[in-house]
Amino acid sequence: MAVTNIYTVTGMTCSHCVQAVTGELSTLPGVEDVRVDLASGAVTVTSAAPLADNDVRAAVDEAGYELATA
Numbered sequence: 001m002a003v004t005n006i007y008t009v010t011g012m013t014c015s016h017c018v019q020a021v022t023g024e025l026s027t028l029p030g031v032e033d034v035r036v037d038l039a040s041g042a043v044t045v046t047s048a049a050p051l052a053d054n055d056v057r058a059a060v061d062e063a064g065y066e067l068a069t070a
Contacts, residue, residue, distance in 0.1 A: 002032060003050050007043045008068035009060055012036070017065065024063040028055055041068070 009021055018036045021043060025034045030048040037043075043060075045051065060067045 002046050002048060004044060004046045005051065005056075007045065007056060007060075008041050009036075009043050009065050010041055010068050011065040012038055012041060014038075017063075020063040021060060021065055024059040025056070028059055 012018060012021060015038070018038055022034045022036055025031060025043070025045055028047070028051060030051070031045060032048060033044075033046040035044040045056070057067045
């Protein structure tokens with residue numbers, strides 16, 4: 001059963017930002033789908049199993065952006 005989580009990423013301003021974040025998150029093991037809402041910064045990630053927050057944070061950081069803390 002797929003797991004869906006919504007994260008908030010700060011610093012994205014254009015479609016290149018969306019592509020960078022999507023690309024990095026898509027490399028995480030088990031990730032099936034990544035949807036980014038540029039206007040709100042919401043990033044919806046669907047994966048085969050729960051993802052570790054540290055892994056998600058590292059992928060977003062690698063893309064050059066920051067995962068907002070709840």
